[in-house]
Amino acid sequence: MNKQDFNEGLLGFLDASPTPFHATKNMAMMFSNAGFTKLDEAGKWELQKGEKYYLTRNDSSIIAFTYSDSKNYTMVGTHTDSPNLKVKPNPVIKEHGVVKFGVEPYGGLLLNPWFDRDLSLAGRVTYLSSQNIIKDALIDVKKAIAVIPSLAIHLDREVNNTKSINAQTDITPIVTCNENFTKETGGFDFDDFIKEQLLHAGIDDVKELYANELSFYDTQNASFVGLNDDFIASARVDNLLSCYVGMLSICSVDAQTPMLFIASDHEEVGSASTSGAAGSFLENTLRRLFSDYEEYMQLIRTSLFISADNAHAVHPNYPSKHDKEHSPYINRGSVVKINANQRYASNSKTISKFLNVASSLGEPTQNYVTRSDMGCGSTVGPITATRLGIDTLDVGLPTYAMHSIRELCGADDAYSLYKIILGFND
Structure with missing residues (x-):
């Protein structure tokens, strides 16, 4: 090779x-x-x-x-x-005209680079089948479904001198403007979203969702960088x-x-x-x-x-x-x-x-x-x-x-x- x-x-x-x-x-x-x-x-x-x-x-x-x-x-x-941002078990946060997913930092990650990135979601889902068997499946949304927008410099003039990030409040990814994030109002809830991803993975026999281990990730592909392709960025x-x-x-x-x-x-x-x-x-x-x-x-x-x-x-x-x-x-x-x-x-x-x-x-x-x-x-x-x-x-x-x-x-x-x-x- x-x-x-x-x-x-x-x-x-x-x-x-x-x-x-x-x-x-x-x-x-x-x-x-x-x-x-x-x-x-x-x-x-x-x-x-x-x-x-x-x-x-x-x-x-x-x-x-x-x-x-x-x-x-x-x-x-x-x-x-x-290191990444892991989705919390009850992730949906509805406020200020948007829906966000609550996340928890995994490992010693640099938080600043997560702002203004096209983020997708992937991981493992555990569910109960119609035969009452607990099963696992992997999902990967692939599409960019979330972003963590930076605060404009006009609203924080000292950002380039002193910037701290609150892991609870500052890095929750925004996923939609539709606050009607429920079946009853014609939207869809988090469980429906996960079931849809399972369906894309070829799994339609889901009686009940139990738990998941999902992480956000940057959708930008790995690539060569440099005048002579000196580096690999990913x-x-x-x-x-x-x-x-x-x-x-x-x-x-x-x-x-x-x-x-x-x-x-x-x-x-x-x-x-x-x-x-x-x-x-x-x-x-x-x-x-x-x-x-x-x-x-x-x-x-x-x-x-x-x-x-x-x-x-x-x-x-x-x-x-x-x-x-x-x-x-x-x-x-x-x-x-x-x-x-x-x-x-x-x-x-x-x-x-x-x-x-x-x-x-x-x-x-x-x-x-x-x-x-x-x-x-x-x-x-x-x-x-x-x-x-x-x-x-x-x-x-x-x-x-x-x-x-x-x-x-x-x-x-x-x-x-x-x-x-x-x-x-x-």
Whole structure:
């Protein structure tokens, strides 16, 4: 696969994955097409050496693995979730001539970029069928149905000097001017709207709606930006970019190669869930691969876990926010992430393994250390290392505007990391 094909596929994946549920579904389809067999966590597994498998949990986290004779696995860990605005259970607000949907910020998102964007809605809906069976379905409205208009500068002359955003009152998306948002007055209510979206998804057997997990997202497609298509701009670059790299990596190896890929949900809110990295999903899966404890521990102590997440590229307009000796540049290679306080799990041994493979392939690498007077984010790396006791490395792809509604990465870096990961199996 060349870089152009790689990046074109990346843009398509980003556009088709507005929520973790959609990202997981798309990766599952990719694995199925690549010859992986789907496993059910609730069923009995009959694994065969030399075969490839995948499984999901909560429809929002996914694991794919080869079942090899070797226990020297290369594991790649990423996350499926991104900061966004989630719809509240009773979302409809009617006031001041409009209907708005109440939302709750998910994760540490930049709120300012959400103003004046064409927003749509997607996620998972749980309902009762006419056979009294509880079922789930994914919906994606796709059409721009909402906007959060900015307050005009005439009404806030100090906005460019001091701007704070109240997450309860300032960011409720407007969806219509029709305040008669009920069946009785000839409009339609929220449940009717959801049922209509289910009908578009081919589901007409809905006896009762129970719950939903819906998120607003920007309808602008991912695209190349720059005089020479230097950049890729998109929503959810953090961390679907790494999901795409890990997914293609394991799809590119044969079934005899010991490799595993996991994309977990809820990293942006601490990973503490059944489908998050702090949960049992990966450990449960590995114990079923090697039920004998001696073999399991051999796997843990001979394997390497590569936590792949985004890294802060030095911002050309704010260089003082970075340690000048550890400031990654976009399109200059993958970033090794290091923190003395174990916010990243890299150590000298795991770093050396990565650098050795990258050097052998002629692929560039960079280091990132946050300023000593600033806080440091974290990843699934330390969480996984702590839970499993597996040697772990934190790497990332340099990015601008992390946690904005539209982020920016380089057109060269992801393909370079893809080649390095494959190099661990040569």
